[in-house]
Amino acid sequence: MSPTPQQLRQWSEEVAADPGTPAFLPLAQYYREAGRVDAAVRLVVRGLERHPNDVEAHHLLGLLYLDGGDRVKAFDEWDIALALAPEHHGSRRQLAFLCHARGDLEAAERHLEKALEADFEDREVRALLEEIHAARREARPPRRRPAETPAPSPGLSAEAPAVAAEPAAARAAEPAPAAAPTPSSPAAVERPSAEGGSAFDVLERELRAVGAERGMIGAVLLDAQGYVVAGEMHAGGRDRGPEIAAVLSPASSEAERAVRHLKLGGWKGILVETPDAVIRLTPTDDGGMMAVAGRRDVPMGWVLRVAGRARDAAGRFVAATGGGAA
Numbered sequence: 001m002s003p004t005p006q007q008l009r010q011w012s013e014e015v016a017a018d019p020g021t022p023a024f025l026p027l028a029q030y031y032r033e034a035g036r037v038d039a040a041v042r043l044v045v046r047g048l049e050r051h052p053n054d055v056e057a058h059h060l061l062g063l064l065y066l067d068g069g070d071r072v073k074a075f076d077e078w079d080i081a082l083a084l085a086p087e088h089h090g091s092r093r094q095l096a097f098l099c100h101a102r103g104d105l106e107a108a109e110r111h112l113e114k115a116l117e118a119d120f121e122d123r124e125v126r127a128l129l130e131e132i133h134a135a136r137r138e139a140r141p142p143r144r145r146p147a148e149t150p151a152p153s154p155g156l157s158a159e160a161p162a163v164a165a166e167p168a169a170a171r172a173a174e175p176a177p178a179a180a181p182t183p184s185s186p187a188a189v190e191r192p193s194a195e196g197g198s199a200f201d202v203l204e205r206e207l208r209a210v211g212a213e214r215g216m217i218g219a220v221l222l223d224a225q226g227y228v229v230a231g232e233m234h235a236g237g238r239d240r241g242p243e244i245a246a247v248l249s250p251a252s253s254e255a256e257r258a259v260r261h262l263k264l265g266g267w268k269g270i271l272v273e274t275p276d277a278v279i280r281l282t283p284t285d286d287g288g289m290m291a292v293a294g295r296r297d298v299p300m301g302w303v304l305r306v307a308g309r310a311r312d313a314a315g316r317f318v319a320a321t322g323g324g325a326a
Contacts, residue, residue: 003030015043020050020268025057032060037067045300049269049280052305055085061301062094071098076299089118093125105132199320200230206313207231210306215298217277219310221317222249224287230317233293248272248291251281280307282314290314 003011008030014023024047031040044061051057062077075098081091096111112129115122197205203221207230211218218233220241226249232239251270258267272279279293280303292310294303 002033019043019046025054025060028060028064032064032067037064040064041068045271045304048301048304049271052301052308053084055081055088055091058084058301059088059091059094061299062091065299066094066098071102073299074098077301080299080301080305087118089115089122092118093122096125096128100128100132105135108132199317203230203313203317207310210292210310210313213306215295215302216306217293217295219290219292219307220245221284221314222289222291226250229288233291244291244293248279248281249289251289278303280304282307282311284314284318286318288314288318 003026008027011023011027011030014021015027024043028040028043028047031037031043041061041064044057044064048054048057048061058077058081062074062081065071065074065077075095078091078095078098081088082095085091092111092115096108096115099105099108099111109129109132112125112132115125116129119125207219207221210216211232211234217235218231218239218241220231220233221229222245223229226245228241228245231241233241233244235244251272267283269283270281272281274296276296277293278296278298278300279291282290284290290307290311292303292307294306
């Protein structure tokens, strides 16, 4: 059902007053249906700046990227949505279709089976799953009968298999190393550090973890004077944090001055886009600023989500140190 002109006007006014209002989602959906994909993308990205864990926003952004022909970014947005809500049916089925389109039948089958568990009446999902099963049956080679098993070569001694088996048995007896969670897995993203140490040590560990995430350049916490308190930003093979801080530090005072002049309240964040990077700036309670940078080819939603983690870490540090650096 199409929205009424009154609804559209109300959504537009709410988004103009506050880009993070929940109205950004239905308005962006309307723009998508009207063919205004670029405008819809801008709306959703701005909304995700305020709500980086909004599953429906990530799902919609994936659809918009797919509309624009960018399957890689679409895949990443739906992957983020599933990391936030594994039961999200829309993102699950879209990932299944995308995996099938690029020939990854094993991943497609896995997503289709989970999507079918959530909605058994989804005919498209069921039809594609049956198609994959049929293709697999046709491609499966016939089983060999016992009589067709080739005899061992007469040139090999009977002791050879036993000798070759010894290293394998020894390797099997060795305990396998515990698998560490990948940076993009929910466990690695959400689990707080259990290690001890000062507030500064904890902050450094958290910012290093942020910088190690997929596609991230780094994260630095700046104090009110623009000096780096913690973190690193690597460019050209070395830490460019202090140089980047010198360039970015005036941004907070400029933003504060602009919103005060326009009577818009306090500033909550700035998104800077360059040909090579996306930089998210957020203020801290002590007058400083958190800066997080990601590569330009990384989905915007992912950068915003990781930046949200860095902002929270900085907030905990400022609270623990009474508003100053350790």
